[in-house]
Amino acid sequence: MFLHFTHLFKMSTSEDYSVITQEELEELKECISTQDLSSAVDTIKHFLDQQDRVELNIAVTGESGSGKSTFINAFRGLGDDDEDSAETGEVETTKEPKAYKHPKYKNMKLWDLPGIGTLNFKAHEYLKRVQFERYDFFIIIASDRFRECHADLVKEIKRMKKNFYFIRSKIDSSIDAERRKKNFDEKKTLDNIREDCVNGLRGIGVEDPDVFLISGRYLNNYDFNSLHERMETELPQHKRHVLMLTVPNITTEIIERKKKALEKNILRVALLSAGVAVLPFHDLSFFVDIALIVYEIQKYKTVFGLDDESLQRISERSGKSIKFLKSEMKSVVCEEITAGSIILLLRQSSLKVTESTVRRVLNCIPIIGSGISFVSVSNTLKTFLNEIAEDAKNVLLASLK
Ligand SMILES: Nc1nc2c(ncn2[C@@H]2O[C@H](COP(=O)(O)OP(=O)(O)OP(=O)(O)O)[C@@H](O)[C@H]2O)c(=O)[nH]1
Ligand SMILES: [Mg+2]
Structure with missing residues (x-):
């Protein structure tokens, strides 16, 4: 399966920032192979964060x-x-x-x-x-x-x-x-x-x-x-x-452009997941995939202003109640997400997720073997990205009513 992705790595140029390089992946794999689960998740989270820190x-x-x-x-x-x-x-x-x-x-x-x-x-x-x-x-x-x-x-x-x-x-x-x-x-x-x-x-x-x-x-x-x-x-x-x-989510055009930019980044996340899947620790790669997906979803919510802090601000500015704004949000992951051991592990890795989010996410992902496939990771993220972007538009329109 790994060989299958090498042509994607070769396609990537330094201009195409959204694609992970072979060197980056090797370095990451080496680092993760000696870590426990929560540190591994943190390492990946840190890696994904880097490009947002420019x-x-x-x-x-x-x-x-x-x-x-x-x-x-x-x-x-x-x-x-x-x-x-x-x-x-x-x-x-x-x-x-x-x-x-x-x-x-x-x-x-x-x-x-x-x-x-x-x-x-x-x-x-x-x-x-x-x-x-x-x-x-x-x-x-x-x-x-x-x-x-x-x-x-x-x-x-x-x-x-x-x-x-x-x-x-x-x-x-x-x-x-x-x-x-x-x-x-x-x-x-x-x-x-x-x-x-x-x-x-x-x-x-x-x-x-x-x-x-x-x-x-x-x-x-x-x-x-x-x-x-x-x-x-x-x-x-x-x-x-x-x-x-x-950029603030003030027009539907901006929301649509943000969605396109984040869509490009999905390839990077899915490649990361595929790369981690070749690690000998099967459970680890499975949890890392879940953590990656949950982490990305949390990011989408923040980027589209659907996190609590942003909703509070929209509510103050528009005079519409948070409850009303939330009623416009249809995506399953937009509600609080909370499930036992996974949650605990994710919490330990400083990801703020609740049990039901994880359960909802798990219900939506076809799991193949111990890891989650490249295609599943990218399709899952695309589906959630679309839903969250739609919610962002709905909230925007509701705030302008
Ligand atoms: N109607 C209207 N008023 C504006 C707009 N932008 C700024 N103002 C008003 O113009 C005044 C000056 O705005 P500031 O944003 O403080 O201007 P500034 O360029 O930062 O001023 P200095 O820091 O003194 O150089 C304030 O009373 C603002 O409320 C605008 O787009 N529309
Ligand atoms: Mg000024």
Whole structure:
């Protein structure tokens, strides 16, 4: 059975981050072969965790009061009053770069940079002061017209060979202001706003500039989805994964893209399981498979915001009760899962699962011999991933009702 997978290993390139390499697997097998069950499960868990721990540093800059802090909070799925939120307000609040971590993925940081555009603003000095090398890319936020300070900053960022995304913020209030006029036309208003910034960028030599219209208050409207999609395609593969995990579940398109990204990762998990299955300890490989599956399912719930902490936040924001939101969740694994010895073992390995989850999972998996087959692991995960993604959409729609 093992030979059967070697061509898959060969197919994998360094670009294809989701596939496990032969070397990684050998190393892992050697490590596990000397361990007891709970340590083996922990080793695998740690291994799977690694790719989620890649650092991503995003700089958010723009004029004072343009909505940087508001955007940083919204991007992390937080409101302005949540614990760990960046301070927002009418007075200038941000003077030094300050990192704000994602509440669930601490390796993803959004940096709130000091405002640009003061009288003696010098883009070169500014970038040096904020340690531009540290960031994967910049987000420049303008809440009004395209100005000289934006032009200076863009030129300097390009000179430093860094990537940037240009955001025109507070679109909700721009639209509100225009709405009062007679011949109000939303599309035309949006086009005009975009054109001003596009022309500004073109004027300083940016080819085919993209400007994203965003409201930090209503992130799911306007261009947030395309902004995120663009960032994703332009990041190296291993960073892309982190960006995908951390984006808030605010549109059905985002949920669908997350599902696709996680689907790719299933091959990695199933290969891991197949690799472990050749170990001489049959019971071990069986429990490792169960642990892997349960671990992945827990991860899906977190990524799609169906864990208790996220549901609590959705409930507070939408005014819908947690009970109501949970009633929209149909997947069997979305309820508490609890079964004797397996549970105990899984608990020992610091996986927080309950007995019924394990029983439900076991009921769904065809077990062949002592281990679980490669195909079963991947099919099981695909089924649960689909169900959980559907639940995420249902909860999203219910919260918007
Ligand atoms: N209507 C609307 N108001 C916004 C939006 N984004 C920010 N604001 C408001 O604009 C003001 C300034 O927002 P902040 O997020 O504090 O701006 P900042 O760029 O971080 O400001 P400094 O830290 O002072 O440079 C606050 O009163 C926000 O509530 C938005 O998308 N829509
Ligand atoms: Mg601020």
